[in-house]
Amino acid sequence: MILTGLTLRDFRTYHAAEVRLGPGLTVITGRNGAGKTNLLEAIYFACTARSCRTSNEREVVRFGAELTRLELTSEDALGRHEVTVGFKPGEAKRLKADGAAVDNLVGTGARPLVSVFLPDRLELVLGAPALRRAHLDQVVAALWPSRAGTRRSYSAALAQRNALLSSIRAGRASRASLPAWDAELARHGVALMADRAATVDRLRPRYAQHAQGLGLEGEVELRYRPRSTAATAEALAAELAERVDSDLERGFTGHGPHRDDLTFRREGRELRSYGSRGQQRLGLLALLLAEREELATEHGAAPLILLDDVMSELDATRRGRLVDLLRREGQAVITTTELEHVPGGKEPDVTWIEIVDGDVSPRRLASLGVVAQGAPTPGLGQDAA
Known part of the structure; x- marks a missing residue:
């Protein structure tokens, strides 16, 4: 199963964003504090209905908002699937898989299995x-x-x-x-x-x-x-x-x-x-x-694998080995401050999403056929990538 897109509203620092991922390796770039980790967490939250960063899930709702909502689309041999996760602090999460309400996403065939690497992991x-x-x-x-x-x-x-x-x-x-x-x-x-x-x-x-x-x-x-x-x-x-x-x-x-x-x-x-x-x-x-x-x-x-800031402490040889493993099969998303830190990051089969001043920029994605847009509320503190 391939995750094709994510639409989110009022998640962390993002007011709204829509992102389409590539079927293989997707690289999310941006300066420290741009919101890369927030986007990665949103993908994980949409796949699992839980945060990979905090046990206090009130933190995932944008400051000043009442609730967050994420819509995930994926595809497999059976066609297109959709998962919706709605979360309002103090209330039970509202989950839907292919339009039907579910109690949890474990075993749900509408979303990919996912694993995540964060520095604090x-x-x-x-x-x-x-x-x-x-x-x-x-x-x-x-x-x-x-x-x-x-x-x-x-x-x-x-x-x-x-x-x-x-x-x-x-x-x-x-x-x-x-x-x-x-x-x-x-x-x-x-x-x-x-x-x-x-x-x-x-x-x-x-x-x-x-x-x-x-x-x-x-x-x-x-x-x-x-x-x-x-x-x-x-x-x-x-x-x-x-x-x-x-x-x-x-x-x-x-x-x-x-x-x-x-x-x-x-x-x-x-x-x-x-x-x-x-x-x-x-x-x-x-x-x-x-x-x-x-x-x-x-x-x-x-499974989909999410890797946050994994390249910063690897030398060039190890970076190359890791990217070779990730590109061998399956779908992966990597965040990094510089695209050059990902060997082969400019290859045609690699999807590149750039976050500039908190916006998920579509400017450099047009040639790759990827559309993404979003705008977190300005002036709010960003999480370090």
Whole structure:
């Protein structure tokens, strides 16, 4: 599926904009603060109905406006599709896919799968294990949509077991009910661990290949690190039962897949602790490219990938390698301050969108057959690209 266009209103600094993307590589250029990152975020928001930059989504509505609205158009072998996302702070999002109201966009065939690289996404490498677990579970759901419920079922069972532990501590319940919740938690937990392990096994060789292709030297490895060694639900339930006393003491479940981690390693050491910022950046890029390739193998088409300011910390050789990978298949959008930072950026098959003083300029797009226009409200602060 190819994303062909995006119309947005009152999103971040943009009052209104209409953009048409190319089927391959699209490069968005403009000075720092021009609004490039805002445009990239709008694409992601339209594809997923959530922000890739903030948990406080009130921030995406333009200052002074009541709501934001985005319309995304895409095409596949079945024809043209349309997704509409309307968001007013304090209210539920209003979502439509091909004209029909939907509760969420997960599994919706009207929009492309999407992944995103932002400079602050290095937290996926540097941050807490919870970030990596959540990301891994998103990849599981993208590979096998029918398995997306496993994580939710495990989380629900974990919440119930923790509530029971709290009641037992307070003297409002007995330990007699714990074995049943141990069994329920273990049943979903073993399935969750199996999905995570299978996903990392599939990603591992591609991750190593892309890391080396981008110039991350040395032996690199992506490794799933589960907290439990159990291979069956019965074995995991037994591990939980052995730790009941310590769980009661702390008041929550301290063992299980909710304590798993995903590690990026180079020469046997974690990039999180021993890698340079450049190596960590390459490790994250390699992961996103590996996921994109694996999803393309599973679903027959590569997901859309959004890359913000990725060229600024890469040398010329690595820039060339990255662009070669992106142009090989699928659709990609890159933001940069200078078109010259993207090798081959002036080739006829590359779409170029320039943002000048906050306007999505159509002037340099006419020869490419691309129409884009927009005007954020002047005088408002722009986000750094």
